[in-house]
Amino acid sequence: MEVQTRNSDNITILEVTGDIDGSTAPALQEKVLEALQPGGKLLLDMSGVDFMSSAGLRVMLVIYRQISSNNGQCLLYGLSESLQDTMAATGFLKFFTLSDDLNAGLETLRQ
Amino acid sequence: MIMERIDVYPTRTHEGFKLRAGQVQPFGATIVPGGINFSIFSSRATSCTLVLFRTGEPQPMIEIPFFEEFRIGNVYAMTVFDLDPETTEYGFRMDGPFEPEHGHRFDNSKVLMDPYARVIAGRDIWGEPPDWDDIYHHRSRPVLNDFDWESDRPLEIPIEDLVIYEAHVRSFTRHPSSGIKAAGTFEGMREKIPYLKALGINCIELMPIYEFDEFENSKKHPETGEMLLNYWGYSTVGFFSPKAGYASTGKFGMQVDEFKNLIKEFHANGIEVMLDVVFNHTAEGNEYGPTLSFKGIDNKTYYMLTPEGYYFNFSGTGNTLNCNHPVVRNMVLDCLRYWAAEYHIDGFRFDLAAILGRDQNGAPLSNPPLLEQLAHDPILAKCKLVAEAWDAGGLYQVGSFPAYGRWAEWNGKYRDGIRKFLKGDAGLAGEMSQRLQGSPDLYWTRGPTASINFVTCHDGFTLLDMVSYNGKHNEANGENNNDGGNDNHSWNSGWEGPSTDPAVNQLRERQMKNALTLLMVSQGVPMILMGDEVGRTQYGNNNAYCHDNELNWLDWSLMDARSGLLRFFQKSVAFRRGHPVLRSRTHLRHTDYVGSGFPDMSWHGTEAWKPDWSESSRALAFMLCGQHAKGGTERDDHVYVAMNTYWDSLWFHPPQLPPGTHWHIAINTGMPSPDDIWEIGHEPVLGDQGSIMLGPRSTVVLVGR
Numbered sequence: 029m030e031v032q033t034r035n036s037d038n039i040t041i042l043e044v045t046g047d048i049d050g051s052t053a054p055a056l057q058e059k060v061l062e063a064l065q066p067g068g069k070l071l072l073d074m075s076g077v078d079f080m081s082s083a084g085l086r087v088m089l090v091i092y093r094q095i096s097s098n099n100g101q102c103l104l105y106g107l108s109e110s111l112q113d114t115m116a117a118t119g120f121l122k123f124f125t126l127s128d129d130l131n132a133g134l135e136t137l138r139q
Numbered sequence: 140m141i142m143e144r145i146d147v148y149p150t151r152t153h154e155g156f157k158l159r160a161g162q163v164q165p166f167g168a169t170i171v172p173g174g175i176n177f178s179i180f181s182s183r184a185t186s187c188t189l190v191l192f193r194t195g196e197p198q199p200m201i202e203i204p205f206f207e208e209f210r211i212g213n214v215y216a217m218t219v220f221d222l223d224p225e226t227t228e229y230g231f232r233m234d235g236p237f238e239p240e241h242g243h244r245f246d247n248s249k250v251l252m253d254p255y256a257r258v259i260a261g262r263d264i265w266g267e268p269p270d271w272d273d274i275y276h277h278r279s280r281p282v283l284n285d286f287d288w289e290s291d292r293p294l295e296i297p298i299e300d301l302v303i304y305e306a307h308v309r310s311f312t313r314h315p316s317s318g319i320k321a322a323g324t325f326e327g328m329r330e331k332i333p334y335l336k337a338l339g340i341n342c343i344e345l346m347p348i349y350e351f352d353e354f355e356n357s358k359k360h361p362e363t364g365e366m367l368l369n370y371w372g373y374s375t376v377g378f379f380s381p382k383a384g385y386a387s388t389g390k391f392g393m394q395v396d397e398f399k400n401l402i403k404e405f406h407a408n409g410i411e412v413m414l415d416v417v418f419n420h421t422a423e424g425n426e427y428g429p430t431l432s433f434k435g436i437d438n439k440t441y442y443m444l445t446p447e448g449y450y451f452n453f454s455g456t457g458n459t460l461n462c463n464h465p466v467v468r469n470m471v472l473d474c475l476r477y478w479a480a481e482y483h484i485d486g487f488r489f490d491l492a493a494i495l496g497r498d499q500n501g502a503p504l505s506n507p508p509l510l511e512q513l514a515h516d517p518i519l520a521k522c523k524l525v526a527e528a529w530d531a532g533g534l535y536q537v538g539s540f541p542a543y544g545r546w547a548e549w550n551g552k553y554r555d556g557i558r559k560f561l562k563g564d565a566g567l568a569g570e571m572s573q574r575l576q577g578s579p580d581l582y583w584t585r586g587p588t589a590s591i592n593f594v595t596c597h598d599g600f601t602l603l604d605m606v607s608y609n610g611k612h613n614e615a616n617g618e619n620n621n622d623g624g625n626d627n628h629s630w631n632s633g634w635e636g637p638s639t640d641p642a643v644n645q646l647r648e649r650q651m652k653n654a655l656t657l658l659m660v661s662q663g664v665p666m667i668l669m670g671d672e673v674g675r676t677q678y679g680n681n682n683a684y685c686h687d688n689e690l691n692w693l694d695w696s697l698m699d700a701r702s703g704l705l706r707f708f709q710k711s712v713a714f715r716r717g718h719p720v721l722r723s724r725t726h727l728r729h730t731d732y733v734g735s736g737f738p739d740m741s742w743h744g745t746e747a748w749k750p751d752w753s754e755s756s757r758a759l760a761f762m763l764c765g766q767h768a769k770g771g772t773e774r775d776d777h778v779y780v781a782m783n784t785y786w787d788s789l790w791f792h793p794p795q796l797p798p799g800t801h802w803h804i805a806i807n808t809g810m811p812s813p814d815d816i817w818e819i820g821h822e823p824v825l826g827d828q829g830s831i832m833l834g835p836r837s838t839v840v841l842v843g844r
Contacts, residue, residue, distance in 0.1 A: 050225040050226070081391065081392075082283070083225050089287075113326075114387075114391065116326070117321065117386070117387050117396075117400065119396060119403065
């Protein structure tokens with residue numbers, strides 16, 4: 029898994045590439061904490077992620093809740109259809125805000 | 140204050156793996172700080188080895204002996220550090236005697252599945268043929284049970300208010316007409332919850348969802364060559380694991396979350412989830428069956444054995460779980476507690492439950508400790524406990540199952556009585572009077588809530604087949620039509636099998652509506668079978684356990700083709716749920732104890748107040764007084780039910796109502812849809828308040844207000 033960080037206005041964008049599983053998820057969590065100030069806004073670009081394991085999904089939810097509890101915002105962009113199916117079936121999907129469109133996602137976070 | 144444990148470090152190493160003595164409880168694999176704890180019981184093994192695999196690898200990555208200080212009593216427990224739970228599968232090897240004549244079948248060449256495995260991998264995709272050379276087919280895996288239930292918990296709907304729908308997970312959405320992407324899975328079922336909600340049921344009873352092996356005893360049909368499977372799954376591999384092949388995410392090992400998500404969404408829609416649990420035997424068969432787990436861990440403890448060491452076969456499937464052995468009893472209890480607490484399951488239906496009341500030699504116990512323990516367990520205290528109160532060894536306990544004030548039963552006598560009455564058999568009026576009021580002849584001290592009423596269930600004909608076939612047609616099962624029951628009490632309505640005769644088809648439709656109406660107006664707890672609401676057929680097959688095809692799959696195009704029948708089901712269920720007078724918790728008393736002028740229940744014939752109990756009687760009616768609803772604590776309409784199982788029309792005369800109130804027609808199965816049933820509050824007033832004609836083999840329900 030690789031993570032590229034960039035900023036757009038006051039929004040942090042993390043582009044994740046590769047699988048998120050028990051061995052890579054902690055690194056993702058670390059990157060998010062590094063990149064984001066409390067109260068910050070995060071867009072996770074998931075279009076390069078093919079697979080998330082059970083542990084991967086759990087770490088994603090923990091990240092999401094950490095941000096929310098620090099008055100921040102988080103949005104997932106570019107989730108593949110099969111990942112959305114997996115997340116819907118296991119109940120994870122409804123906890124997240126999603127966007128299929130990068131600009132629309134950024135706009136949502138700006139509001 | 141943060142307290143870190145001071146014992147989270149290894150005391151031993153084995154080929155680079157760091158170990159220490161484990162926690163003996165809980166049994167199974169538990170994710171603990173720094174590693175995974177493994178604990179397993181065997182009373183007669185001489186030594187035990189933990190076998191670890193990387194996920195899906197054919198050969199173990201390591202085999203670690205339980206060192207002597209890792210055993211306490213008969214429990215081997217060890218913590219292995221630095222294991223990734225997601226990529227670890229585990230099993231055991233047990234050393235000990237192979238002396239079948241003494242009940243011991245140890246074989247250390249076998250890798251054994253953990254009886255407490257919470258996830259079982261290896262058969263992750265339904266129907267995918269296994270690698271028969273695999274040394275370890277059903278692979279135990281650890282699981283993190285941290286599903287976020289938010290504010291959900293079991294619904295605790297009073298049992299008398301339930302309408303149960305018995306369904307098979309795969310059959311429910313596997314048919315291409317379901318339009319479901321994840322067809323045949325928990326997720327597919329979740330997407331169809333709106334259909335069940337519209338049907339009005341508030342409890343779904345799932346046929347076995349414990350991990351089972353659909354390839355157990357699989358064979359080709361001798362003539363057709365079709366593959367016959369263990370499709371229904373009444374043969375457990377692992378009691379603590381949801382079937383991976385039922386989860387669309389099973390291939391990722393996420394079946395636990397997927398099944399919990401289904402239950403959570405059922406609950407959000409007001410629907411309870413009951414599991415059909417099979418504790419009477421396991422998938423290991425008899426002495427010719429495979430050694431998967433119990434057989435190699437502690438054969439003599441887990442199975443009922445003859446003095447010569449052979450397997451008792453009270454289940455009809457090769458072996459019998461020794462469920463009144465204290466160790467096995469605790470396993471059953473641990474298992475049910477786990478499903479109730481961790482999966483929020485609302486109730487359990489016990490397959491061949493009479494076996495649970497047998498002692499270790501197979502003799503029926505008057506006070507079976509397992510049944511008593513389950514009835515009084517603090518965690519299961521609000522769960523529904525339902526017994527299939529018979530077994531294949533000839534023990535038939537309908538009405539006499541040891542209940543401890545808790546257990547309900549599948550009322551087989553209700554099914555048989557209603558069927559015989561509907562087809563017009565003589566001499567049924569007396570028996571029907573019992574069945575319609577919750578079978579007080581069977582459950583006098585237990586109340587009508589002990590009676591799970593049903594006309595059809597997975598065993599036997601579907602509702603449409605019950606009115607379309609006189610005899611079973613099980614040729615597709617490959618046993619020359621010798622399997623399946625012969626006591627179907629069915630009538631083909633004039634032609635064997637599908638018919639193009641409109642008169643035959645109209646009669647069948649009416650008979651199905653009659654059956655449902657009687658089920659919905661009976662005291663007790665009604666259960667309907669998946670697909671009966673749209674006339675699902677198995678083409679006369681009354682034992683379709685082995686077919687992964689349209690014999691079992693629900694055809695969703697029937698919702699349009701049989702829209703009138705479906706509407707009738709929906710409205711009938713709504714009728715029951717809208718009328719508390721139909722759902723008494725205690726037996727009716729046949730007296731007026733609220734001063735309404737009517738007894739809580741009264742019997743009638745074609746003439747009011749004159750029931751005909753004679754042998755030739757095929758006309759019966761009863762009235763429930765609305766002011767006696769729920770023991771007089773609720774107000775309801777009066778309900779009058781008239782049944783004509785005679786082949787000609789009959790005039791019925793309902794009791795006269797007090798001035799200012801009138802009879803309204805809620806149901807008349809003699810009328811075509813949509814005049815067969817009326818929505819609550821929209822029932823038309825009965826024209827002549829003193830009489831109503833019932834067509835041949837018809838049922839009428841009036842409401843008085």
